[in-house]
Amino acid sequence: MTTTELLSSEQIIALAKKHLTANYTRYPVALVRGSNSWVWDAEGNRYLDFFPGWGCGILGHCPPRVVQAVQEQVATLIHVPNTWYTEPQTLLGQALGDRTDFGGLSFFCNSGTEANEAAIKLARLNGKSKNRYKIVTLTGSFHGRTMGSLTATAQPKYHVGVEPMLPGFNYAHFGDLESVAKAVDGETCAIMLEPIQGEGGVNLAPPGFLEGLRELCDKHGLLLILDEVQTGMGRTGKWYAYQHWNIKPDILTLAKALAGGVAMGALVARPEVAEKLKPGTHAATFGGNPLAARAALATIETIEQDGLLERAVQIGARFQTRFLGLKEKCPLIAGVRVKGAMIGVELSVEGAAVVQGCLEKGLLINCTHQTVLRLLPALTLSDEQIEDGCDIIADVLLNLKT
Numbered sequence: 001m002t003t004t005e006l007l008s009s010e011q012i013i014a015l016a017k018k019h020l021t022a023n024y025t026r027y028p029v030a031l032v033r034g035s036n037s038w039v040w041d042a043e044g045n046r047y048l049d050f051f052p053g054w055g056c057g058i059l060g061h062c063p064p065r066v067v068q069a070v071q072e073q074v075a076t077l078i079h080v081p082n083t084w085y086t087e088p089q090t091l092l093g094q095a096l097g098d099r100t101d102f103g104g105l106s107f108f109c110n111s112g113t114e115a116n117e118a119a120i121k122l123a124r125l126n127g128k129s130k131n132r133y134k135i136v137t138l139t140g141s142f143h144g145r146t147m148g149s150l151t152a153t154a155q156p157k158y159h160v161g162v163e164p165m166l167p168g169f170n171y172a173h174f175g176d177l178e179s180v181a182k183a184v185d186g187e188t189c190a191i192m193l194e195p196i197q198g199e200g201g202v203n204l205a206p207p208g209f210l211e212g213l214r215e216l217c218d219k220h221g222l223l224l225i226l227d228e229v230q231t232g233m234g235r236t237g238k239w240y241a242y243q244h245w246n247i248k249p250d251i252l253t254l255a256k257a258l259a260g261g262v263a264m265g266a267l268v269a270r271p272e273v274a275e276k277l278k279p280g281t282h283a284a285t286f287g288g289n290p291l292a293a294r295a296a297l298a299t300i301e302t303i304e305q306d307g308l309l310e311r312a313v314q315i316g317a318r319f320q321t322r323f324l325g326l327k328e329k330c331p332l333i334a335g336v337r338v339k340g341a342m343i344g345v346e347l348s349v350e351g352a353a354v355v356q357g358c359l360e361k362g363l364l365i366n367c368t369h370q371t372v373l374r375l376l377p378a379l380t381l382s383d384e385q386i387e388d389g390c391d392i393i394a395d396v397l398l399n400l401k402t
C-alpha cells in the first residue's frame with residue numbers, strides 16, 4: 001500500500017498497532033478531514049475541536065489562506081537548502097522581528113524542541129568567553145523531548161529511563177523569585193521559562209515574577225529565554241505573550257501555531273545576542289523552507305487582517321464566564337485560568353474521564369498534568385461553538401461519577 005486508501009477507523013487502528021511505535025496514548029478514533037474547528041473521522045462522525053493540532057491549529061483545520069499559500073508554493077519551490085536565499089524565509093524573518101519590540105533576528109527550524117535546542121546553544125555561545133554555560137529552568141516546565149530541551153524540562157517524570165541528563169541545568173520554583181536567585185551561580189548564562197506554563201497546567205506567573213526575572217538577568221548579565229512555543233503567535237491576545245508584561249526577552253522560541261499547522265519552529269533573538277550564531281555554529285536542513293515559511297506568512301496575514309488578536313481576548317472572556325459560572329454549580333472545578341485562547345480548568349479529580357466523556361459527545365479537549373482540562377481553541381471559533389462545547393463539558397462534569 002503506497003497511497004492513502006479509504007480505510008475504516010478499525011482498519012487504520014489495526015495497521016497502526018502493527019506498524020507504529022507505541023509511544024503515544026491514542027484514542028480509538030482515526031481522523032481523516034478537518035475544516036475550521038470541525039474534524040471528521042473515517043466513518044463520517046463530526047467532532048468539535050477545542051484543541052486543534054495540540055495548539056498548532058491557531059486558525060483551525062485547513063485555514064483557506066494557508067491552504068492556498070501552500071498549494072501555490074508546493075508547485076513553485078518546495079525546499080532548497082540554506083546555502084541560498086529565499087523570499088518567503090526572508091519575509092517571515094522580517095514579519096516576526098517587526099512584531100517583537102527589539103528588532104529580533106530569526107533562525108528557523110521545524111519544531112518547538114529544536115527551537116529550544118537552538119536557544120540553549122545560543123545562550124552557551126554567548127556565555128563562552130566568561131566560562132558560563134548553566135541555564136536555570138523552572139519546576140512544571142515543558143521545553144521538548146530532545147536531550148537539551150528535555151533536561152531543561154524540570155519535571156523528573158520525563159527523564160525516567162533516559163538518564164543521565166545533560167550537565168549545566170539548575171532547577172528553581174516557578175513563581176518564586178528567591179528560589180531562582182538561589183539557583184543562579186557564577187557559571188550561569190541564562191534563565192529559561194515559559195511565560196505561561198502550558199503542559200504544566202496553564203500556570204500564569206504571579207504578578208512581578210517576570211519583571212523580577214528580567215531584573216535578575218540584568219543584574220547578573222544573564223540572558224532571558226522565553227519559550228513561547230505554546231503562548232506565541234497570538235494565542236494569548238498579543239503576538240507574543242511577553243507583551244502582556246513590561247519586559248523584553250533576549251531570546252524567544254516559537255513553533256506550534258507559527259505556520260498554521262505546518263511544521264515549523266523559530267528562534268528570535270536580540271541582534272547583539274544573535275550575532276554569536278555564525279556559520280558553522282548551528283543549522284537545520286529543512287529550517288525555514290519555502291513551504292512552511294509561506295504557510296507562516298499566510299497565518300500572520302490572516303490573524304492581522306481578521307482582527308484575531310482581539311478575538312483571542314473575547315474567546316478567553318467567554319470561556320472564563322462559562323467556567324466560573326459552572327464552578328458555582330460544580331464542586332469538581334477547583335480553579336479557572338485563562339489568558340486569551342489559552343484556557344485551563346483545574347479539577348479536584350483526574351480529568352481523563354472528562355476527556356473521554358466529551359469525546360463520546362463529539363467534543364475534543366485535552367487534559368494535562370492529570371487534573372487540568374486544557375483548551376487551545378482556534379481563534380476562528382464562533383460564540384455558538386463556544387457555548388455548544390461548554391454545554392458538553394458542563395454536562396460531562398455535572399454527571400461525572402467520582
Ligand SMILES: Cc1ncc(COP(=O)(O)O)c(C=O)c1O
Nearest residue numbers: 111112113142143144198229230
Ligand atoms: C512550551 C513548549 N515548548 C516546547 C514544546 C515542544 O514542542 P515540539 O513538540 O514541537 O517539539 C512544547 C510542546 O508541547 C511546548 O508546549
